[in-house]
Amino acid sequence: MFIAAAIAIIIAMALILIRGILGPTIYDRILAVNLFGTKAMLLIAVLGFLDGRPEFLDIALVYALINFIATIAIMKFWGVTDISQPSKSDPLGDI
Amino acid sequence: MAGFLDVVILVLMSVTAFSILRSRNLFGVVILSGIFSLLAASFYVLLAAVDVAFTEASVGAGISTLLMLATLAITHQKKEKQHINNPIMPIIVVLVTGAALVYGTLDMPLYGDINAPSNQYLIQRFIEQSGAEIGIPNIVTSILASYRGYDTLGETFVIFTAAIGVLTLLGRGRTGNKAEVKQISSLETDGEKE
Numbered sequence: 001m002f003i004a005a006a007i008a009i010i011i012a013m014a015l016i017l018i019r020g021i022l023g024p025t026i027y028d029r030i031l032a033v034n035l036f037g038t039k040a041m042l043l044i045a046v047l048g049f050l051d052g053r054p055e056f057l058d059i060a061l062v063y064a065l066i067n068f069i070a071t072i073a074i075m076k077f078w079g080v081t082d083i084s085q086p087s088k089s090d091p092l093g094d095i
Numbered sequence: 096m097a098g099f100l101d102v103v104i105l106v107l108m109s110v111t112a113f114s115i116l117r118s119r120n121l122f123g124v125v126i127l128s129g130i131f132s133l134l135a136a137s138f139y140v141l142l143a144a145v146d147v148a149f150t151e152a153s154v155g156a157g158i159s160t161l162l163m164l165a166t167l168a169i170t171h172q173k174k175e176k177q178h179i180n181n182p183i184m185p186i187i188v189v190l191v192t193g194a195a196l197v198y199g200t201l202d203m204p205l206y207g208d209i210n211a212p213s214n215q216y217l218i219q220r221f222i223e224q225s226g227a228e229i230g231i232p233n234i235v236t237s238i239l240a241s242y243r244g245y246d247t248l249g250e251t252f253v254i255f256t257a258a259i260g261v262l263t264l265l266g267r268g269r270t271g272n273k274a275e276v277k278q279i280s281s282l283e284t285d286g287e288k289e
Contacts, residue, residue, distance in 0.1 A: 017107060021123075021127065026122060033129045033156075036129075040152070043137050043140075047140055059140075073161055
C-alpha cells in the first residue's frame with residue numbers, strides 16, 4: 001500500500017513539475033512550488049513508513065510549516081512590489 | 096523499491112536542472128530552483144541523511160528562494176539571450192578538468208573499503224569511545240558538536256557573515272534611494288517593450 005502511495009506521489013510530482021516548467025502565468029508557478037512542497041512532505045512521510053522508521057513523520061510536519069511560511073512570504077512579497085503589475089496589456093500578467 | 100525511487104527522483108532533478116538552464120524567465124527559474132531543492136531534500140531523505148535534507152529544505156527551498164525573489168524585485172525579470180561565439184573551447188576546458196578530477200579519484204580507496212585509513216582507526220574509535228568521552232549517545236552529534244567543535248563554530252561565522260552581506264546588499268536597494276531604483280526599473284520595462 002505504501003509502495004502504491006509512493007508511486008502515486010511520484011507521478012503527481014512529475015505532473016506538477018511539468019506545470020512548473022510550462023506554466024504560462026505566475027500563478028501556475030506559485031501553485032506548482034506550493035504543491036511540490038506538499039508532495040515532498042507526503043513522500044517523506046511515506047518513505048518513513050516504507051523504511052520502517054515512522055519517526056520521519058516529525059520531519060514531515062516541520063516541512064509543512066516551512067512550506068507554508070515560504071508560500072505566504074512569496075505572496076506577501078508579491079503584494080508589496082510592483083512586479084505584480086503586468087507591463088503589457090495581458091491582464092493575466094506577462095511573467 | 097528504494098533504488099527505483101532514487102532513479103526517478105534523480106531523473107526529475109535533471110529535468111528540472113535542464114529547464115533551469117533553458118529558461119529565460121527568471122521568476123520561473125527561481126520557482127524551479129525551489130522545486131529542485133525540494134527534490135534534493137527528498138533524495139537526502141532516501142539516503143537516510145535527514146538532517147542534511149532538513150537544511151536543504153529550509154535554506155534551499157525557503158530562504159534562498161526569498162532572497163532571489165527580493166533580488167528580482169530590484170533588478171528585472173528577463174534574461175537577455177547570450178550569444179556564445181565559440182562553444183568548442185569551453186567544452187574542451189570542461190572535459191579536460193573533468194577528466195583530471197576523475198583521474199584524481201582513482202587513487203582514493205574504494206567506497207566502504209575495510210583497509211581505508213578512515214575505516215580502520217577513526218570510525219572504530221568514534222563508535223567505541225565517543226559515548227564515554229563526550230557523553231552524547233548520538234555519534235554524529237558528538238562529532239559535530241565536540242570533536243569538530245571549532246569547525247562548526249567557523250561554519251557558523253561564515254554563514255553569519257554571508258547573511259550580513261546579503262542583508263546589506265538587499266537592504267540598501269530597498270531603503271536607500273527609492274526614486275532612483277524606481278526610475279531604473281521603469282526604464283528597463285520600457286526597454287523590454289521595444
